[in-house]
Amino acid sequence: MTTLTPSPTKSNSGNPRIFTTALLGLFLLLFLGTCGPANPNADSAATPDTAEAVIQRAVDAHGVAHFDSVEVNFAFRDRQYGIVTDHGRYTYSRSFTDSLGRPVRDVLTNEGLQRFRNDSLLQLTAKDSAAYAASVNSVRYFFMLPYGLSDPAVQAELLDTVSLEGKVxxxxRVTFAAEGGGTDHDDVYHYFFNRETGELDYLAYTFEADKGGIRFREAINKRRIDGVLVQDYVNYGINGDDRNIDDIARRFAAGELPKLSVIENTAVQFADRLAGDQ
Structure with missing residues (x-):
């Protein structure tokens, strides 16, 4: 920017062009000052600055704030799932037909898991009971996200902002306390919330079971059902000791993660009481 300085040998008071230029410069300074943000902290105030605030914004964006009292049924990989919650009480169910054509139903409640075959209660070993419970709970957990990320056992930390496919x-980062965190409380999760929409577009997690590994999921097929944002996922990942979750977003963007499966939730139906609560 060019700066005008007065001549040391000639007065500027008699030069109307210099006087006019000075007035224009003063006007521009005043104009630019009034066009700036009225509150210099407005942008930062509008941006969630804690993990809890980011999660709450996502819960609102997904329309799942009322999932503490909800009833929903859906299909996943040829199995029927049901979720019923009632302010701390829950019943998660899974129904399918086994290899011999017999109907099987798993029911997971606050009291534990029961398996029925041909409507008869089966006696399970502790190992089998834990495995079936973990399987049912895993499906319902991912279906209900981001609901549940404010549970008492959740330990959440806002790490940073990252750019994926042109979006911020x-x-x-989420870990779980040993008490109340379930059998997989050692797993580590990273959730990626869209800065513009508040929605959960990506997630990653490490796991120890079955020799361990890491997964990265990309949300697809987003749709609103009774006001709830339901979405499917493309599942990427690596099995074994390679569990560098801090680098997982870069590896996904670079195409370094093999695609493992597509996770599709179909025939999603919410009970009438859900629509009535909204």
């Missing part, structure tokens, strides 16, 4: 995301 708040990255939240």
């Amino acid at each position: 995301y708040d990255r939240v």
Whole structure:
């Protein structure tokens, strides 16, 4: 920017062009000052600055704030799932037909898991009971996200912002306390929340079971059902000791993660009481 300075040998008071230029410069300074943000902290105030705020924004964006009292049924990989919650009480169910054509139903409640075959209660070993319970709970957990990320056992930390496919995301790290965190409380999760929409577009997690590994999921097929944002996922990942979750977003963007499966939730139906609560 060029700066005008007065001549040391000639007065400027008699030069109307210099006087006019000075007035224009003053006007521009005043104009630019009034066009700036009225509150210099407005942008930062509008941006969630804690993990809890980011999660709450996502819960609102997905329309799942009322999932503490909900009833929903859906299909996943040829099995029927049901979720019923009632302010701390829950019943999660899974129904399918086994290899011999017999109907099987798993029911997981606050009291534990029961398996029925041909409507008869089966006696299970502790190992089998834990495995079936973990399987049912895993499906319902991912279906209900981001609901549940404010549970008492959740330990959430806002890490940073990352860019994926041209969009900015708040990255939240989640671990679980040993007490109340379930059998897989050692797993580590990263959730990627769209800065613009508040929605959960990506997630990653490590796991120890079955020799361990890491997974990265990309949300697809987003749709609103009774006001709830339901979405499917493309599942990427690596099995074994390679569990560098801090680098997982870069590896996904670079195409370094093999595609493992597509996770599709179909025939999603919410009970009437859900629509009535909204």
